[in-house]
Amino acid sequence: MITLFLLAVQPHWSFTHGSSDTVRKAYIVYMGEALQSKTSATDLHHSLLSSVVRDTSIAQQSKIHSYTKSFNAFAAMLEVLNNYFLKMPQSVKRNNQIESNIIVGVLDTGIYMDSPSFDDKGFGLPPSKWKGSCQVGVNFTGCNKFYHDNPSTFPSIESPADEEGHGSHASSIAAGVSIAGANLYGLAEGTARGGVPSARIAMYKVCWLEGCSDVDLLAGMDDAINDGVDLISISIGGAASSYLDDPIAIGAFHAMMKGILTTRSAGNDGPYASSVENTAPWIMTVGASTMDRQFSTLGKFGNGVEIAVRTSVNIFLPKSRIYPLTSPGNATNGSLTPDKDPWTCDFGTLDQKKVRGKIVLCKEKASAGYLKSVGVIGMIITLQEKVDTGFSFTLPAVYVDANAGDKIITYINSTKVRLTLSPAVIYKTKTTRNAAAPFVASFSSRGPVNVSSTILKPNIVAPGVDILAGYSKLISITASPDDNRVNVYNVISGTSMACPHVTSAAAYVKTFLLDCSPAAIKSCPNDNRFCKPLVVKLVITYELKVKDDQAELAYGADHIDPIRALQPGLIYNLSKYDYARFLCNENYTGIAISLFTNENTSCSSLPNIGGQDALNYPSMSLQLNNPNSSISTMFHRKVTNVGSEKAIYKAIVKAPAILKVTVVAKQLAFSHLHEEKSSMVVIKGPPLNNITSLSASLEWSDTKHKVKSPIFVYLTQKM
Structure with a gap:
């Protein structure tokens, strides 16, 4: 079945400097099942456009981009106007050989190749799995890609070179090489390095000084998936009224089906409630916290x-x-x-x-x-x-x-x-030293999620305040034309900086735990719910609770902790059909869901685990709209054993006296790896008349592993 979607494109900026473009364009977008032949896909796109525009020549001219690699789609513009302290020291244990084969895809403003953070001396050829090609342009000698939905209005630099500094900053946080003596005019001097300094960076320049286009974002996602990246990091925001209106949510779903985790920033509109962005459950949404x-x-x-x-x-x-x-x-x-x-x-x-x-x-x-x-x-x-x-x-x-x-x-x-x-x-x-850290940055966007009442976002928080990282000398350090100071490093704040921290942490875990699925990595990385371990055994001693008055709506599951994530224990796994069921429960139709799944999907044929949210999510949240409503719900969850071959996990509940949390199946006995067990969490309590929210937690422990899930009950009228 053929479906056409009218997509209102809005500027996507969650950058901490630079302004949003107020111009809006309108596009018609088709997405369907991938075709074997690129030629046949292009012919189909022209045919579909002709049926809408009627004039064949105009139809072909109006097409901006065909997506023929990871999914079959096209976009056409119509004439519609409407206007570390992460416990990762230099000596941290690394699997360097595997790390050098990790490819981190970054969608951003480009990259400044002359920055010391991107010195690739000794790296050698890209991994054999890399399918990407190179683009070379003005002020650029590397091999990355750039996109612009209207080539007739191209800016001055037609290349992946970073004119804004944001993309270089985010990229170096994720995978910049170690550089001693990095500083901003003597400030914050020290060794700067990314979380996985031996990994490769694939930059997809989808944002320019005037903003970011949905068409370019989707093109970047299409290429990144097809090129063979292992993870995708997107420090770009944009409020959406539904997942169908968010091209990155659509692209990230396709990435998830290929085993690629997409990490996105939560937005910089805090501390206001319901300001969180990028909320699709198959995306890792990251808020910003301080560091010491x-x-x-x-x-x-x-x-x-x-x-x-x-x-x-x-x-x-x-x-x-x-x-x-x-x-x-x-x-x-x-x-x-x-x-x-x-x-x-x-x-x-x-x-x-x-x-x-x-x-x-x-x-x-x-x-x-x-x-x-x-x-x-x-x-x-x-x-x-x-x-x-x-x-x-x-x-x-x-x-x-x-x-x-x-x-x-x-x-x-x-x-x-x-x-x-x-x-x-x-x-x-x-x-100076900040002994009170970590706490959530005031600007970091908070939940609850407007698009869905059953998802707790952000998923997690990571350092995003006053981060020294690589920068571009094609723009001043203040981005002001009146400023002649340029530097290869800069100090910037934002959830844009927190996002690549989590991307790099996921990449670090992936170098030891090669069979990580995106759902496993998203299964709260601070509490060890990841993947089957290979040979790594580490002692877990680090306990951390990030501070914020808005609790889980500000920090999600807690603060990032990559080292503890190497000892999984249990994971909450999810497949594309679980997410499809979630979309069904959110009242999406089978036709709309096929946009994500690339196949005809019938809601009646999908299994349902039941419960409040019917999604095997590591967190559990209940939204109450009426202060007089009593608390009464249940959550069905499944966990998979990826720790010891034989293990017995016992449920430990921590909850305020007012909240009764009962776990049905208080003990889970596993006899082999990858065995799956189910449980049910029943929550009851009185109305939230005089309080805003209640926080609790469920922890599964076998004495070696602690697998903790946040439980959060909140009243929306008081948020």
Whole structure:
């Protein structure tokens, strides 16, 4: 059966710098079963388009891309306008020979091959399984791929070269080689390396300075699957109203069927509820957490007050001992219109004569470019909301909270008669230790999931705050055209940085546990539910609980821990038919499901394990829409033995007194490897009248392995 889908393409940016493109295009997309001949597929695509567009020549011209490798599909544009501290030291045990055959596919903004992180000296030829081809272009000597849905409007660099820096940063986190002395103008100096430094990187440039296109994303996924990558890392976001509207969700399903895990960032719209993106259950969705290194910037004032701020990346050394300090209250442009707030320090708000050569205190999102243009030599920005990550600016700058901002205003006003004598100075940022880590970054997007009420997302969190990694010298470190500072390393924050951490952890596990399925890897990597171990035996001593007031909606199963993941014990496995059943339960029809499965799929023919979510997911979550509703549900789960050949696992439940959690089959006895056992978890409790959520857990233990699943009950009206 032939199905045509109208796909509204929206910009996909979860990048921590750069803006979203507001232009929207419309495409018609066909997806069906793969054909043996590429020629026959192309002919079919032209025929289908002609039936819609009617004019054969226009139909052929409107086609943008044919996907003929991993799946049979095409996209055509129609004239519709609408606008480490991960316990992985240098000495960590590695299986280098296998690691060098791991290929990490990255869909991003390209890669800067002249960065030391991508020095491939001694790597040799690509693995024999690699089927990809090379593209060579401007400012680029490597072999990767790039895509642009409208070649007539190609940007200046027609190559996989990274003009934005984001793709280089993410790639080096995943698989950059070890480089001693890496730093950002002396800040955060140390050895930089990816999680799997001997692995190969295959970059698919699908994002440009103007944004990312769904057509390009799907083309990159199609090629990555066909080229033979082992894992796919996508630090790109985009809210979708359904899985059918998300091309990466469709592509990731096809990747899953080929045994390829897709990892995606959760988004940077936290701490607001229901802001999480990339939520398909067959995708590993990653939130951002802090690590034990942080940056501290000292601001000193003439009255002796010092404010140490941990939310700044200031690489400027002060050229003077003191500078005069002022605020918009004392330096407002006299001709300012009433609709502009001078405290925002935006274009035209300040009197240039009163701010030149001074440090200016501003509120919220000040324009560093404007302040620099009027001669300001530094800025202090007060914020009402919590900020736990630093940013680089084109002039000395620092964030402070509202309380500190009020103190500085009081200081300025107390000396305003002697304005030029009210001194201040912003010192260069220093590296300090963050003993409170890990906690979830304030910007990291939170659940619950809007698309489905039965899935707990994000799956997990990983370091994503103030990450030093490779960068591109084709753009300044602030991405500002007024900034002439370029560097092969940069400090950036975002779930975009957390995502490749998890990709590399999965790749590391895969080098020891070769028969890992995507579902096994997604089976909560902090708690050892992976795959059949080969020869590795490690002692598990690391216990960690990431901190956040929004609990599992912020951090999912917990914090990433690659080393513990090497001792699996049990896994929660899933096949494409399990996910198809999930889609059936989400009211998708057989025709729509065939878009994912590449075959005619009847919901009535699929098995159903029953329970609240009917999906063998490692986490269990219950969403309540009514505060007066009692808690009553059950979860059916199956676990597969991949630890000891003979083992007895006992259920250990941890739950608050208000919540009754009963496990039916409290003991699971296994007689051989890969044996599967079922259990049922029954949860009961009173209405959540005065509380937001309840957290509990089920742990299966045979004394050697601990296999822990989070249980989360929450009231959506209070999120």
